[in-house]
Amino acid sequence: MLLRQLARAQPAASSSKLLHTSSTLLAPLPTTIASALKESTVASSTEPITINGWIRSCRRQKNISFAVINDGSSVRGIQAVLSKGLDEGLTVGCSASLKGRFVDSPGKGQAKEFKVEQVELLGKSDAETYPIPNTKQGVPATVLRRNAHLRPRATAAAAMLRVRSKMALAVAEHFDSEEFVRVEAPLITSSDCEGAGEVFRVESGPTAPPPPPPSAVSPTSSSPTSPPPPPPTPRYLTVSSQLHLEAISSSLNRVYTFSPAFRAEKSDTARHLQEFWMLEAEVGFLDAENPTALEQVMDVAERVIRSVTRRLAQTDDIAYFKTQSPALAAQLDGLSSPQPYARLTYTEAVRVLEDYVSTNPSAFVHPVKWGLSLQTEHEKWLAEQHVGGPVFVTDYPTPMKPFYMLPNPGCAEGRETTACFDLLVPRLGELIGGSLREHDEGALREAMRRHGIKEEDYEWYLELRRYGTTRHGGFGLGWERLVACLTGLENVRDCIAFPRATEGSRF
Numbered sequence: 001m002l003l004r005q006l007a008r009a010q011p012a013a014s015s016s017k018l019l020h021t022s023s024t025l026l027a028p029l030p031t032t033i034a035s036a037l038k039e040s041t042v043a044s045s046t047e048p049i050t051i052n053g054w055i056r057s058c059r060r061q062k063n064i065s066f067a068v069i070n071d072g073s074s075v076r077g078i079q080a081v082l083s084k085g086l087d088e089g090l091t092v093g094c095s096a097s098l099k100g101r102f103v104d105s106p107g108k109g110q111a112k113e114f115k116v117e118q119v120e121l122l123g124k125s126d127a128e129t130y131p132i133p134n135t136k137q138g139v140p141a142t143v144l145r146r147n148a149h150l151r152p153r154a155t156a157a158a159a160m161l162r163v164r165s166k167m168a169l170a171v172a173e174h175f176d177s178e179e180f181v182r183v184e185a186p187l188i189t190s191s192d193c194e195g196a197g198e199v200f201r202v203e204s205g206p207t208a209p210p211p212p213p214p215s216a217v218s219p220t221s222s223s224p225t226s227p228p229p230p231p232p233t234p235r236y237l238t239v240s241s242q243l244h245l246e247a248i249s250s251s252l253n254r255v256y257t258f259s260p261a262f263r264a265e266k267s268d269t270a271r272h273l274q275e276f277w278m279l280e281a282e283v284g285f286l287d288a289e290n291p292t293a294l295e296q297v298m299d300v301a302e303r304v305i306r307s308v309t310r311r312l313a314q315t316d317d318i319a320y321f322k323t324q325s326p327a328l329a330a331q332l333d334g335l336s337s338p339q340p341y342a343r344l345t346y347t348e349a350v351r352v353l354e355d356y357v358s359t360n361p362s363a364f365v366h367p368v369k370w371g372l373s374l375q376t377e378h379e380k381w382l383a384e385q386h387v388g389g390p391v392f393v394t395d396y397p398t399p400m401k402p403f404y405m406l407p408n409p410g411c412a413e414g415r416e417t418t419a420c421f422d423l424l425v426p427r428l429g430e431l432i433g434g435s436l437r438e439h440d441e442g443a444l445r446e447a448m449r450r451h452g453i454k455e456e457d458y459e460w461y462l463e464l465r466r467y468g469t470t471r472h473g474g475f476g477l478g479w480e481r482l483v484a485c486l487t488g489l490e491n492v493r494d495c496i497a498f499p500r501a502t503e504g505s506r507f
């Protein structure tokens with residue numbers, strides 16, 4: 001209050017200085033558990049401090065109770081010790097403010113414990129009906145998903161959300177260090193970038209104006225033979241920002257975007273969401289040779305994953321996930337290793353898969369043959385069994401790829417391939433897809449015709465090739481799949497706060 005009055009009383013010039021330097025003191029937020037837990041605070045807690053949070057568990061003994069309280073800022077929260085009476089009304093799920101001090105703990109397992117002196121119950125919770133009770137066996141993932149509004153109260157879900165947040169920061173810092181500019185592309189678009197027809201159509205929004213009432217129509221303004229107005233351009237939720245990103249890249253060169261993408265996926269699997277986040281990057285002025293140019297793009301992708309993994313591996317949240325998933329440490333080592341990720345062509349991948357099938361005929365459900373797509377089971381086998389870590393598979397057959405990808409020169413007839421790649425990782429299969437883009441206007445028109453794409457709908461995209469085209473390429477990374485890689489969580493529905501999948505959702 002005094003500070004606020006002081007700030008108001010200052011003349012303009014010095015008041016701005018005062019406001020600037022001391023603005024955080026005017027109305028500071030309460031201390032979080034994470035900062036209270038920092039060792040220096042714990043060690044020097046002679047003054048009482050106030051801890052806010054939600055009670056995760058409350059174990060009552062004869063004269064004393066132990067409550068775990070967490071405000072979502074740390075993995076484990078704080079174990080609070082309350083003497084008889086102080087624990088009244090504290091039930092799992094309630095919100096409370098606990099005032100107390102850190103003292104030496106007589107119990108095993110922790111050096112300090114938080115001895116509560118005063119309790120303020122902020123919001124009570126009916127422990128009988130609370131959907132996320134603290135049980136030994138844990139709450140099943142399906143129950144947590146049905147209760148997505150309360151799911152972040154669960155340790156793993158909260159840790160996952162903090163991991164997502166730190167990942168975005170790590171990506172931003174990494175790309176900034178490589179001189180990439182973050183840009184935004186529209187989410188409503190009239191193009192189906194991947195051409196797979198998995199678009200969500202936007203039904204409402206600007207449509208043709210309604211016809212005027214008959215009385216308002218002058219006899220000359222319209223006749224029964226006048227052509228009907230053209231149908232409104234269809235609008236979709238974007239499946240990929242790539243085409244718009246290419247447009248911005250043809251001015252700013254190194255660009256990336258991080259935004260939601262929408263696919264009307266029918267696949268009801270642990271790897272698919274209808275609304276997911278995608279990190280997409282695009283870069284121009286690549287080397288003239290296809291193999292080197294493609295490698296330049298793969299290197300960009302590899303560096304960002306390595307850098308994000310290294311940074312995240314140092315966090316308490318990932319340390320927690322390692323305790324939950326024994327295979328995680330090795331997976332993180334694979335992603336952060338200084339060794340270049342393995343690279344093999346689609347043709348080589350098919351060969352090793354065929355070799356494997358020849359001695360293990362029932363290894364896969366789906367057939368392996370040059371020209372057929374690699375299925376998830378093949379992708380996982382390549383990453384888990386053949387390589388034992390991340391692996392780029394490059395140069396897929398042209399017919400299975402979208403119109404914008406650059407064909408490889410000099411392919412034998414019937415064996416045409418494209419300068420593209422997928423990054424496959426253990427447990428998940430595809431994490432990233434990328435390619436060089438067709439940079440020649442004539443060749444792009446030709447590819448569009450082959451794919452049955454109306455050129456007039458993509459004139460703007462073709463113009464990018466007419467005015468100062470460059471050899472360029474980029475990739476898209478499925479964010480929830482990267483979250484799954486870094487946390488060991490097995491289902492992408494647990495890697496986003498409110499998953500949108502084929503099943504109905506309450507939210």
Ligand SMILES: NC(=O)C[C@H](N)C(=O)O
Pocket residue numbers: 193194239240241242280281433434435474475476477
């Ligand atoms: N930006 C990209 O290369 C991603 C690609 N368009 C995809 O959706 O797979």
